[in-house]
Each structure stands twice: as C-alpha cells, then as structure tokens.
Amino acid sequence: MSQDIIVDKRLEDKFIKRVLRLEKKLASMEKKLSTKKQRRTPAIGGRGFRADDIGHDYFDAVEKDIDRIADSLAVLPFGKPVSGSISSGYGYRKSPFSGAREFHGGIDFRGKTGTEVVATADGVVDKAKRVKGYGKYVVIKHKKGYKTLYAHLSKIEVKKGQRVVAGEKIGEIGSTGRSSGPHLHYEIIRHGMRLNPKKYIR
Numbered sequence: 001m002s003q004d005i006i007v008d009k010r011l012e013d014k015f016i017k018r019v020l021r022l023e024k025k026l027a028s029m030e031k032k033l034s035t036k037k038q039r040r041t042p043a044i045g046g047r048g049f050r051a052d053d054i055g056h057d058y059f060d061a062v063e064k065d066i067d068r069i070a071d072s073l074a075v076l077p078f079g080k081p082v083s084g085s086i087s088s089g090y091g092y093r094k095s096p097f098s099g100a101r102e103f104h105g106g107i108d109f110r111g112k113t114g115t116e117v118v119a120t121a122d123g124v125v126d127k128a129k130r131v132k133g134y135g136k137y138v139v140i141k142h143k144k145g146y147k148t149l150y151a152h153l154s155k156i157e158v159k160k161g162q163r164v165v166a167g168e169k170i171g172e173i174g175s176t177g178r179s180s181g182p183h184l185h186y187e188i189i190r191h192g193m194r195l196n197p198k199k200y201i202r
Contacts, residue, residue: 135177
C-alpha cells in the first residue's frame with residue numbers, strides 16, 4: 001500500500017469521527033430545544049434573558065450553517081441500510097463455502113427475506129440488476145466519490161438512473177446469488193476502494 005493511500009485513509013477516519021461527533025451534538029441540541037421551557041424568571045446570580053439580547057442575524061447565520069451541515073450529511077453514506085445486526089464483518093475471514101481464507105469487502109446484516117433495505121445517502125442508482133455472485137443487487141452513486149452496494153436482494157424496487165434519498169426503500173433482503181441464507185451484503189466504495197462500512201454506522 002502506498003504512502004498516499006495510507007495518509008488518505010487516516011484523513012478519512014478522522015473525517016468520519018468528526019462527522020459522527022457532529023451528528024451526536026446536533027441530536028443533543030435538538031433534544032434540548034424540544035424539551036426546554038421558556039422561563040421569565042431571572043437566572044440565579046444574573047439578570048433575566050430577553051429574546052432581543054441576541055439579534056435575528058445571529059440565528060439566521062446559525063440556521064444556515066445547520067442546513068449546510070445537514071445537506072452535507074445527506075450525501076454521505078452514514079447509518080445502517082437495514083435494522084438487523086451484523087453477522088459478518090469487513091476483512092479476511094473463513095469462506096462459508098470453501099473454508100478457505102478470503103477477503104470480505106463489505107459487511108453482512110442478519111435479516112428475514114422481505115425485510116426493507118434503504119439507501120444510506122442521497123444519490124443516483126448506478127446499477128440495479130442480477131449477476132451470478134451478488135444475485136439481485138443495487139449500486140448507488142453518491143457525491144464526493146462514494147458508492148454503496150446492496151446485494152443478495154429478493155426484490156429490487158429502483159431502476160438505473162433513478163434518484164433516491166437517504167432512508168428511501170430500494171429493495172428487500174433475500175438470498176439470491178452466492179449466498180448461504182437470507183441476509184444483506186453491504187459495501188461502501190470510494191474512488192474504487194472498498195472501505196470498512198462499520199466506520200460509517202452510527
């Protein structure tokens with residue numbers, strides 16, 4: 001592996017961690033805002049807070065920043081494509097078919113046939129077909145060089161060229177192709193390199 005690729009992967013890991021921290025902070029802020037009650041009594045040790053203490057321009061700027069961050073997160077493949085747990089991780093493993101050591105370029109999720117599979121980010125469907133190994137599968141092209149792959153589906157519900165949004169149903173779990181039972185095989189690819197999807201799961 002070249003030094004450039006090693007450095008790029010380190011930067012990628014740092015970026016993912018920062019985005020996940022940011023998502024947690026935004027979720028925490030949303031929770032506080034939804035439960036916070038306005039109080040007219042002054043705070044202990046200080047004067048009461050007035051709505052006009054902070055100008056509307058400040059809130060407009062903050063709102064724009066939050067919208068910009070939300071738009072950026074929508075095009076990155078964060079989160080799980082199904083609700084099930086992981087049954088097989090990314091990396092080298094013992095083949096369930098031959099017993100030989102092989103590289104597994106994604107992660108597998110447990111699930112029953114017919115379980116909903118959703119897109120993990122906004123994008124355009126690049127492939128939606130059936131092949132020998134993956135069986136029925138979907139590839140979605142996202143911004144910033146990302147692609148996501150969803151394989152062994154029992155049903156495909158999107159077409160090539162179709163625009164999809166994060167959380168939109170694209171198919172159902174199955175056991176088509178080279179599969180030992182119902183599950184979802186999920187991959188994240190960036191600039192042609194298969195990444196560890198577990199790093200992108202909240």
